[in-house]
Amino acid sequence: MNKRLRALVWLSSLLVIAGTIALIVVGIVVTDDHPLSTLSPVGRQGRDIARLINPIFIVAGVVFFLVQGAVLALWWRYRVGGSESGDGEHGFYEDDEFPDQIHGNDRLEIAWTIIPTILLAVISVFTLVALFALDDVEASEEDMVVTVIGQQWWWEYQYHLDGNTDSPPDFVTANELVIPAGVDVALDIKSRDVIHSYWIPKLNGKRDAVPGRSHDWVIQADNPGRYRGQCTEFCGLSHGYMKMVAVALTPAEFAQWRDNQMTAADAPAEGTAAAAGWDTFRQQCASCHVINGLTSAANRDGPDDSPPDGWDIYGEFNGGDAGPVLTEELVAGAAPNLTHLMTRGTFAGSIFDLYLGAGDHIPYLELANQGTLNRGDLEAWIYNAPERKPADADGKRGMRAFPSLSPEDIDNVVAFLSTLD
Ligand code: HEC
Ligand SMILES: [Cu+2]
Structure with a gap:
């Protein structure tokens, strides 16, 4: 050699x-x-x-x-x-x-x-x-069930406090799954478009979210804390930006959080920046985003109680016997419910922090009071979301850009969003 x-x-x-x-x-x-x-x-x-x-x-x-x-x-x-x-x-x-x-x-x-x-x-x-x-995910009949819905490219959570997933949820939130620590929480995992997979690595293995199907899963966290997750089934362009957080609270804190989530939002006082922001929101944003008490899924432009055909008041497509109907039109279909946006620590598929440097230092329930709003990312998101998180060019996925909004409009919209706690 x-x-x-x-x-x-x-x-x-x-x-x-x-x-x-x-x-x-x-x-x-x-x-x-x-x-x-x-x-x-x-x-x-x-x-x-x-x-x-x-x-x-x-x-x-x-x-x-x-x-x-x-x-x-x-x-x-x-x-x-x-x-x-x-x-x-x-x-x-x-x-x-x-x-x-x-x-x-x-x-x-x-x-x-x-x-x-x-x-x-x-x-x-x-x-x-x-x-x-x-x-072994048998939940007892009365236990809370959270329906987890994956869509390109964020997660929706529908809370059924009585465990009955056939009736409308008690409230709906996005990206941050809040659970009481120390108990098994039953999940019912679904998809509005393609296959996703729900995975909070520190809490459990992954479970696929498959359109037209419903997969049972259960997670439990020993201690209060925030545990990160990631969609783990390749689901298109922004798959990598489809993250989520599971937040475990003490049972008492959870009850407090839950009661707050069930309250509706109030319209801002006349003449304030927030009121001007609500005006813009009503025109530009309410066609997609629900704010309980102010808009409904039905309200495709202004407060109104009757949903359009095929939709229920929770923004769920129900035109069909069960589950999503996949047509070319079917869009991921919904947008995050923003009623309590400010109580979340992250937004847009948990890729941005809603509060600067909040990490774990600010107690979860105090985020809206003590946190310093991450204006930079929030304003940039509202102005041009697809630039921050690529969405399909066909306009059927994700949030569109609002190039016509002036900096003042955006300030007002943020002032309005800031009231949503
Ligand atoms: C065409 C439908 C549509 C319109 C109109 C729209 N959005 Fe969105 N918005 C979405 C979707 C879909 C998402 C989730 C996108 C993602 O995370 O990938 C979103 C996400 C958001 C989020 C982050 C929410 C969270 O919990 O992650 C905020 C805040 C937001 N939009 C504000 C606005 C504002 C303000 C307007 C009006 C200027 C607006 N949106 C108009 C569809 C829309
Ligand atoms: Cu996904």
Whole structure:
């Protein structure tokens, strides 16, 4: 073997070893409080998953090092030393020399068939047990159910406090799923357009949102906190910007949040900037956005109680027996309900913070009072949303741009939105 080739072999082996070590180090660093890490679960279901994958990872790691070790050992033992250093006794061979060749080894072959079979059989038993446990999503009849609806490219949540998903929801919100800590919360996952997948890695595995179907899921968070998520089924242009947050509150805080969500908005006092903003909103925005008490889904331009054909007052398309009807026209169909916009920490598929530097420092229920509004991103969004988050060019997805709004109009609209807490 010539010198250059030998150097190459050395180099690539070193790279493999260094790469493996780097991966492990990165893995360890990343698992330490990474917002989207499934390796640091904080809920019952997340823990069940971690309890399954951690031992498998260790077994796989042992197998990896045994196999790689054997490869390296054999390579070392039978390397060709070349005439300059070869002595024939320490695994060195001359260039044209070969070790004794053998063909077949029954014991070895049976062993390396049976051992992996046993390993895989054991793993599959534990996997099935975990899968069945995760699938056990029976909620009792009266328990709250949240219908989660994916659409390009944000999430809607419809809260059914009595657990009855056949009746209209008690209230509707977007992107931030607020739940009480410490209890199982039943989700009913749907889609208004294409397939999405709901995933809050610290709380549970992912569940697909499939048009025309309804998938049960359940999540639980041990402690209050904000846990990030991401749509994990490629769903078109802005898939990467389709994020969400699960917010767990203490049961008392949750009750407070829930009661507030059920209140309707009031029209701003006459003569204020907010009133001027409401005027603009009524003309430009109410065709898509619902604000309970001020607009309805029906109201495609001004307060009105009767929804247009095929729509219910919650902005749900019901022209059909059940579920969404997919036509070319079917648009993701709805826009976020903005009644309590200011109580959320993020907006637009949770890609922007609604408050500057709020992080976890401001208690969730105090965001609207104590937070400093992220005006820059909010105003830029209202002025030209597609520039911040690409939407389909056909105008049937996402929010359109409003190039005709003057800076003053936008200030007024933001003043109006600021009243929505
Ligand atoms: C054509 C329908 C449509 C119109 C008209 C419209 N929006 Fe939107 N808006 C949307 C959709 C859809 C989203 C969600 C987009 C996303 O996150 O990708 C959205 C998102 C938003 C959000 C973020 C809400 C959240 O919780 O994430 C705000 C704020 C908003 N719009 C304000 C406005 C204002 C103000 C106007 C009027 C100037 C307006 N919208 C007009 C469709 C519309
Ligand atoms: Cu998606």
